[in-house]
Amino acid sequence: MLGYVVTWDSLLRILKINRFGVAGHWSACAEFVRVGGAVQGFMKISSKTRLSSKSALSTTRPDSQASRPRRQISRGRKLCFALIPVLALVVLAEFLLMLLGVAPLSSTADPFVGFSNSTPLFSPLPTAPDSSGDDLLSRLEAMQDGAPAVSTDAKPAEEWLATTPSKLVWFNDQSFPRVKRPGTKRIFCLGGSTTFGRPYSDTTSFCGWLREVLNRIDPHTRWEVINAGGVSYASYRVAAIMEELSQYDPDWFIVYSVHNEFLERRTYADLLNRPGWLLTLQSFAAQTRSYSVLDRLYQAARRSADHLPVATQNQLPPEVDERLNHTVGPVDYHRDASWRSGVLRHYEFNLQRMVDIARRCNSQILFITPASNEGSCTPFKSEFSSLQSESQQRILSRVQQGVAALDDADYAAAATLLEEAVELDPAYAETRYRLGQAYVALERFDEAGREFSLAIEEDICPLRAVEEIDSALRRVVAEATQEPRDVWLVDFNEKLHALSEREQGNRILGDRYFLDHVHPTLEIHRQLAVWILEELKVAENGVGAEAWIPVEETVLSESEASIFSRVDLRSHGVALRNLAKVLHWSGKFVEAAPRASDALELLPNDPESRFVLADCLTHMGEIDAALVQYELLFEDYPEWGRGYVYYGALLSRVEEYEKAKGYLMLAVLHKPEDAYVLFELGRVHLALEEWAFAEESLRKADQLYPDDPATLELLATAREKLNRNPSPLR
Known part of the structure; x- marks a missing residue:
């Protein structure tokens, strides 16, 4: 009988895996099979012994056997006994799959x-x-x-x-x-x-x-x-x-x-709709090699049946396809x-x-x-909670008043207005950010840090x-x-x-x-x-x-000299220009302006950098500075067509209509089918009382971009003036 006893030492030898070679794996397998055979033999002998014992008892003590009630095994124990061979098979399968190099699905695939x-x-x-x-x-x-x-000699192969x-x-x-x-x-x-x-x-x-x-x-x-x-x-x-x-x-x-x-873009609806216990079970199963094999077989069967590659998850392109690439700014986010x-x-x-x-x-x-x-970057997109339009207007009004108070250096008033806006809707990111600015100005830095953090949390485009x-x-x-x-x-x-x-x-x-x-x-x-x-x-x-x-300043200085000896300053200028363009595109004019200015230091007179700077200054309300940048732009690049309409519109804004008309007419030659260019030109013609030219420009703008309220209003004005003054041309 001693030859058939399975000791703990034997079991440990079975389960222990030699990390240093396949031979160790197969010796462990052999041990498993040898002892497994011994266990099977022991079970057979034990079964025969139990049968013979039962026969002897039945012949010698029939009355006692008949009078004793038969012991019932509980369902829980039956279930446990039934699970033992199943678990043993799973353990054996995992062991063999590990030897074959099969990795768990959780470490090789993304569900x-x-x-x-x-x-x-x-x-x-x-x-x-x-x-x-x-x-x-x-x-x-x-x-x-x-x-x-x-040795650093590269071998030929x-x-x-x-x-x-x-x-x-x-x-x-x-x-x-x-x-x-x-x-x-x-x-x-x-x-x-x-x-x-x-x-x-x-x-x-x-x-x-x-x-x-x-x-x-x-x-x-x-x-x-x-x-x-x-x-x-x-x-x-x-x-x-x-x-x-x-x-x-x-x-x-x-x-x-x-x-x-x-x-x-990717959707998680299928995963989010599954009950928590199922997700936990799937997560556990994905850590096993058996599940990995079953998943491969299932996917292969579906491909064979449908004659198509199967996508059980979101299929993404091989390279990044940002949501922002499909919109003007972060409008796609909600x-x-x-x-x-x-x-x-x-x-x-x-x-x-x-x-x-x-x-x-x-x-x-x-x-x-x-x-x-945190403190120098406005939220990319703010969105109200589920509020009525009247509440939204009250919030916007207080935010605008608060920003105006910040510009006027009335920081206490700005904080009060913005605190009221936060109470109306705590989830509006712009309010949080502006309130943080007010607190910084009041040197309430801990409160400012909290508001800036909340602005990041509430940013709809995170x-x-x-x-x-x-x-x-x-x-x-x-x-x-x-x-x-x-x-x-x-x-x-x-x-x-x-x-x-x-x-x-x-x-x-x-x-x-x-x-x-x-x-x-x-x-x-x-x-x-x-x-x-x-x-x-x-x-x-x-x-x-x-x-x-030790990493001392001398080491860092030597490293810095080595690094910057390989830096191409023009490439750095281009990088800063591209960063300014991205920030400008996303409507972050305050952040874009310094980067455009930095780019101009490395790329003197670069037209794109100067245009971005000029347009940012326009949106920031620094009109005189913007006009200076446009003048420098067209002094160096008089045929830089992209800037005609923006410079013309800015000149119109400061009532330099004759000069504005010249640049806007150049813009029409550059972009004859652009409704915005024709709209701006029509507005300038109206200011100069050139009714017929105004009507013609605005009519074309309406054809290209129908039913725009601002265009229709100016067009009606032009036609009214034209009817009153049939020969207004100068």
Whole structure:
């Protein structure tokens, strides 16, 4: 009988997996089969023994047996006994699927969205980069003069990877050897446009700073820092990129993916309508390999039946398709609590998936908390709660009066008016932001910070991370923490607020730290890199970090000189101009004007930058300054047709009608089918009492844009004047 006893030691040997080779897996399988056979044999012998015992009892004690009642087994026990072999089969199936390399669905697929097709971010280069150029390897070698010798000779057959050309619209041009060289540590930085380095590029991003500084403070290691940040990429796209990069032997993933979650259209109605218990059950099942196999079989069966690819999730295009690209400004956004809930749930899932991906490839992962421009960036869109139009008018009236009081430096009156507006509708983002401005002027900084935060939360077009994004990130990091630690966090948000308090005396983040709503200044990219280095040094402690040179100002100055020696100032000017154009397009004129001015410093007399600045000044009410910019524009570029109508309309506004008419007539030649141009020209003709010309221009405007009330009103005036004065032409 001893040969058939299954001990705990045997069971532990069955379940223990050898991590260092397939042979260990198969020896464990053999152990499982051997002991499993022993168990089966033992069960057969035990069964025979029980039968013979029962026979003996029945012959020797018939009266006793007949008189004793038969014991009943409860339904609960029956169910438990029935589940034991099922669970044993599931465990065995999971074990075998693990040996075969099948991964759980939760770590390889996104149940919320799918992609219509996939092009890898990195593809093979025909030849290795020229070591004489400004590629990654040559820079690393140049910075490591005097370091212990590490062979850097490229083997003839060495394969290099570079950013796929079709991806360069969204990603920086990066390259690295497919096989990591000895003495190298490889970091992939992932996220959205901040990781990319927008509005500039990789060179001045926090990734570029890490690359420079790491190879100066750690002379014993070659650090490869590859910038894989994608413009407008949200967490579900970042996770897909991370899956690809996991095959390239990374040591670290650094992830700053926080601000883009609400950019693309996707629906969560199906998921949100499922009961909570079903979602929990599906979440648990998705962590098993058996469910992964069943899902593949199901999808294959549906494809075979329908002769079409099956999309069980939202199908997104291979690259970002922002909602903002389909509208003039953020008009497509509206308050939608259900959609927001789905976005947040999806975000947390993707963070957990990133942790799983990092652990599967034995990499560490570092997340960065979100920080954004609070005090110098108006909400992208405000929307009333469910109020009657009369209440909305009262709110707008108080907001307008409050803004006027701010302009007049009557801050106490502004605060009172805006507080009244907040009481009428706490969810109107613009009111919250303006009240924050009033509190700043009154030096009530804590209250101002609260209002600015609420303005971000109530922004209907949430292009800055909301509080739930930050909370989800912290929650995932806390739940994933284990020993040895492999998930890390840089609290960018808290560190930047603390820096603001030291430098400004308050914790309100504004244009001192950000170029727009989320993109940090060059100085803050550098500071973020320093904070990341501090965390990396803690994480790398015991594996060489004790030999790191301290990150002192000398090291940073040397790194800065190296970085800016490679910066193309014209490219930086173009980047600032593009940023100004985006802000101008979205109606954020106060934020766009400084960026256009910065662009003009690097691109003197650039017509696009000057036009954006002039139009922003017009919308800001700085008419004299706007006229100066238009005069400079047409002095340098008299045929720059895009500005004719705007300059003509502004001249009309200050009653310089003859000069306005000249520019508006040029605008008609430039855009003969533009209703707005004809409307402005008709208005000028009316002011000059040129009734026939006014009637002709306004009639054409009405044909191009029918039934516009303003056009019809001026057209009626022109016809009335024309009937009274049949020969009014001068």
